[in-house]
Amino acid sequence: MESAKVETSSSKRLISALVFVVLGVAVVGTVGFTLHALSADPQAPLHATKSSETIVVDGKTYPKASVTMGVYADSAQAAEDGYTLNKKDYVQYGPSTHLILPAHTYVTMTIHAYDGGEELNNPYFGKVVGTVGGTINVDGVDINAVAPDKVQHTWTLHGIPSTSQDPLFVNVPLPHVDEGEDGFLPTNDPGTHNKGHTVVFSFITGGAGEYVWNCEYPCGDGSYAKFGAAMSAYGYMSGKVTVK
Ligand SMILES: [Cu+2]
Numbered sequence: 001m002e003s004a005k006v007e008t009s010s011s012k013r014l015i016s017a018l019v020f021v022v023l024g025v026a027v028v029g030t031v032g033f034t035l036h037a038l039s040a041d042p043q044a045p046l047h048a049t050k051s052s053e054t055i056v057v058d059g060k061t062y063p064k065a066s067v068t069m070g071v072y073a074d075s076a077q078a079a080e081d082g083y084t085l086n087k088k089d090y091v092q093y094g095p096s097t098h099l100i101l102p103a104h105t106y107v108t109m110t111i112h113a114y115d116g117g118e119e120l121n122n123p124y125f126g127k128v129v130g131t132v133g134g135t136i137n138v139d140g141v142d143i144n145a146v147a148p149d150k151v152q153h154t155w156t157l158h159g160i161p162s163t164s165q166d167p168l169f170v171n172v173p174l175p176h177v178d179e180g181e182d183g184f185l186p187t188n189d190p191g192t193h194n195k196g197h198t199v200v201f202s203f204i205t206g207g208a209g210e211y212v213w214n215c216e217y218p219c220g221d222g223s224y225a226k227f228g229a230a231m232s233a234y235g236y237m238s239g240k241v242t243v244k
Contacts (some may be wrong), residue, residue: 042235097239117176166206
């Protein structure tokens, strides 16, 4: 009798353990599926345009490619520039937050930047890092930093911890558009119809890899120290870079 009792309780324990495992698998599966759905591209990826030209940097010849993006205060500004891809009226990059760049290539990126700004939390992100020549060209002038209180957003590209892909780090501070009492003031940049700044810079990609970029300017709403809303939603102020 004594041993039968023990058997019953141990088989009960086995069943409850199995139920626990099945429930655990269901929970992990659901979370995994949800995360996968969340990490799907919110917009069609933006492919860099390859050029037939090459360029020599530090004695090495690279093929060239280019890509153009915009950063906007809201959906209305994005629509003026032809992009109506995000659902929420947040600050946003467009036309896509997933860039696809060729490997071992001199990539020239143009960002048309239309937003105002306040001040960076961390002045480090006011410095230009990782571009060819250590500069960015703003409305025709080369600079290597933007004052921390003159930044609208940053385009900050970095790797994920990995030993299997080449490192890639680029930090580009985008200077803000001045604001008057009735909104944005005209700029001296015909490239944006005097509504923003045209920022051009180049960097050299390594081998194939997956990278991420985000804005380091706290441009979300008041929740989470301005890291809420656009800053914590995917597809506005952050995205992916695939090098292949
Ligand atoms: Cu931002």
